[in-house]
Amino acid sequence: xxxxxxxxxxxITKKMRIAIEAQRIFRKNKHGMDFVAxxxxxxxxxxxxxxxxxxxxxxxxxxxxxxxxxxxxxITINCPFYPFWEQIALPFLLWKIKPDLLHCTSNTGxxxxxxxxxxxxxxxxxxxxxxxxxxxxxxAFGWYYxxxxxxxxxxxxxxxxxxxxxxxxxxxxVTGIDNKMITTVYNGLSKHFIRRxxxxxxxxxxxxxxxxxFFLGNTDPKKNTDxxxxxxxxxxxxxxxxxxxxxxxDLKREIVDSILMKNNLSHIINLVYTxxxxxxNHLPYIYSAAKIFLYPSLRESFGIPILExxxxxxxxxxxxxxxxxxxxxENAILINPDDHYTIAGxxxxxxxxxxxxxxxxxxGLKRAKYFSxxxxxxxxxxxxxxx
Numbered sequence: 347x348x349x350x351x352x353x354x355x356x357x358i359t360k361k362m363r364i365a366i367e368a369q370r371i372f373r374k375n376k377h378g379m380d381f382v383a384x385x386x387x388x389x390x391x392x393x394x395x396x397x398x399x400x401x402x403x404x405x406x407x408x409x410x411x412x413x414x415x416x417x418x419x420x421i422t423i424n425c426p427f428y429p430f431w432e433q434i435a436l437p438f439l440l441w442k443i444k445p446d447l448l449h450c451t452s453n454t455g456x457x458x459x460x461x462x463x464x465x466x467x468x469x470x471x472x473x474x475x476x477x478x479x480x481x482x483x484x485x486a487f488g489w490y491y492x493x494x495x496x497x498x499x500x501x502x503x504x505x506x507x508x509x510x511x512x513x514x515x516x517x518x519x520v521t522g523i524d525n526k527m528i529t530t531v532y533n534g535l536s537k538h539f540i541r542r543x544x545x546x547x548x549x550x551x552x553x554x555x556x557x558x559x560f561f562l563g564n565t566d567p568k569k570n571t572d573x574x575x576x577x578x579x580x581x582x583x584x585x586x587x588x589x590x591x592x593x594x595x596d597l598k599r600e601i602v603d604s605i606l607m608k609n610n611l612s613h614i615i616n617l618v619y620t621x622x623x624x625x626x627n628h629l630p631y632i633y634s635a636a637k638i639f640l641y642p643s644l645r646e647s648f649g650i651p652i653l654e655x656x657x658x659x660x661x662x663x664x665x666x667x668x669x670x671x672x673x674x675x676e677n678a679i680l681i682n683p684d685d686h687y688t689i690a691g692x693x694x695x696x697x698x699x700x701x702x703x704x705x706x707x708x709x710g711l712k713r714a715k716y717f718s719x720x721x722x723x724x725x726x727x728x729x730x731x732x733x
Contacts, residue, residue, distance in 0.1 A: 362397040364730055365445035369431060369452065372406025372422070375623045378650060379468055382509075382533055383451040384411065389534075389723035391418050397730070400443055404431060429491060432456055447730060453492055455499040462733060465499060466507045466531075469647035470520045471568065472496070485566060497521070504733055507531050507726075510669035513647040531726060533648050534719030539630050541659040548631035552621040553593045559693065560636035560660075563597045568645045570665075570683050571597065572605055575618075577642075577689035579611045584694065590637060591617045595624045633658035638696055641665075642683040649673050653717055656710030661703060663692045675713045679706060 368383040370376070376384070387401055391412075399418045404425070414420050423439060425431040437456045440448060448455070448463045455465050472492040500506065500521060506528045508514050514528045542548075546556050559578065563571045571594075582589040592614075594602060599620045606612050624632060633639060639655035641664040652674050655662045664670045666680035674680065679696075681688045696703050 362447060362730060363400070363443070363445045364397055365400045365402060365440060365443065365448045367402050367432075367436065367448065367450045367452075367455070369402070369404045369428070370406075371412070372403050372409045374407045376408070376626065379452045381536070381626065381650070382466075382468075385534060385536055385719040386451075386722050386726060387412060387418075389719045390727065391415055393720070393723050394727050397727075400445060402436065402439065433458070447733060449726075449730070450499075454495050455502075457495060457498045457502075460502065462504050463499075463502055464505045464507060464729065464733070465503050466509075467496070467500070467513075467517060468509055469513055469645075470496075470517055471645060471647075473520045474645075503527070505529060505729060507729065509533050509648040510672050512669040512672050516647075529729060531722055531729070532717060533650055534722045535650070535653045535657055535714055535717045536626075536719065538627065539633070539654045539657040539714075541657075542631050542634040545631040545634035548628050549635035551628070552595075552624060552632065553591060553619045555591050556635065557637050558591045558593050558619075558635070559638045559640060560632060560655075561592060561594050561640040562651050563594050565597070565601060568643055570642050570644050571602075572609060573683060573686045573689070574640055574642060575602075575605055575611055575614075576609060577640075577686035577693070578618075579609075579614050580686055580690035581693045582614055582617065584690070589617060590697070591619060593619045593621070593632070593636070595621065595632070598622065629654065630658055633660050636660050638663065638693060640689070640693075641670075642681060642689055643667075643670065644683055646670050652678075653714045657714035659707050659711060661696055661706035661710060663689060663696075675709075677709050678713070 366387060368387060370380045371384045395417060397417065401418060401420045403422050405422050423431060423435045425435040432454060433456055437459050448461065450465045453467055455463060472489050500523060508517060508528060508530055509532060511530050514530050517523060517528055518525050561574050563569045578592050597620055602618060602620050603615060606615055633655045639660050639662045641652055641662055643665055645668045647669050649670050652662050652664055661679065663679045663681060664674050665683040667683060671680055679692055681692060
């Protein structure tokens with residue numbers, strides 16, 4: 347004879363109405379947090395056919411990357427100024443659809459919202475002391491906006507999700523929020539990041555050389571661009587054969603040239619290629635063609651590019667700081683990002699020592715397999731249903 351608690355049964359089987367704020371997933375030139383939200387939503391669509399989802403976005407050119415399904419409705423809000431979009435238009439929409447749970451995916455959220463809310467706090471860099479001022483107005487505004495908004499939002503959260511154990515500890519240290527409120531959900535790795543045969547058909551669109559060194563930079567000081575260029579110049583100066591050129595994504599030519607001039611490195615200008623933004627579907631070919639990927643950041647909460655490069659069979663030189671050792675693993679090439687001589691030395695070692703190079707390729711391919719968006723989506727679904 348089975349005795350069933352009808353209240354418990356009702357609670358377990360109740361279909362949830364879940365709103366996911368994914369404001370930037372339709373923009374053309376997506377970056378880290380945009381891809382995290384997009385890939386997670388795609389996997390949730392495959393995984394969860396029971397709960398009802400409302401994916402809330404802003405309008406954008408790339409609106410065909412995800413489609414509605416029976417239980418996934420996409421709602422776009424047309425509001426050009428992001429603070430108004432988040433603090434006025436989003437709460438008004440939420441008042442209309444009345445979700446059981448709101449998940450804000452990119453650090454911030456509506457301050458005045460008082461219903462059940464989860465926030466993915468990717469990092470608390472904006473609450474830490476800045477190593478250098480932001481070089482773009484857009485980044486500076488975003489930094490101040492988050493610094494002002496996030497402390498208020500966190501007070502209203504039922505749960506805080508972050509992307510590494512390192513960052514979970516930093517959130518606790520910086521905000522004083524109890525660790526029990528903070529949950530780590532690792533980012534995943536998209537399946538199209540695999541070793542590509544004949545990658546030069548795509549990499550040739552960005553750099554004429556078949557062999558090159560790759561660096562993903564931007565104007566954020568944490569990307570350590572100045573020291574990367576110093577390290578590359580040091581490698582060039584000691585190269586016994588023709589040095590490999592350096593391909594830099596996401597940085598304009600004039601910014602790179604100004605850094606080179608400031609550091610008296612103008613002699614390497616002709617070896618540095620700066621095509622600007624490289625689309626996500628082209629990146630696997632770039633990683634596959636590159637001999638080495640440089641990622642010696644000063645501060646990262648996760649570091650998806652580390653795994654992308656590893657999955658494409660290209661060794662990564664990254665930092666032994668913040669979350670990078672946690673994600674790259676103990677057998678990765680972990681260096682002091684302040685020491686450009688060490689970075690240059692690792693470049694030389696990889697290019698000279700074939701056994702060392704092969705061991706790092708093999709290690710990276712194995713390490714990348716530990717991360718998937720399916721696992722990320724499963725963890726999120728579990729969190730949603732536990733609330």
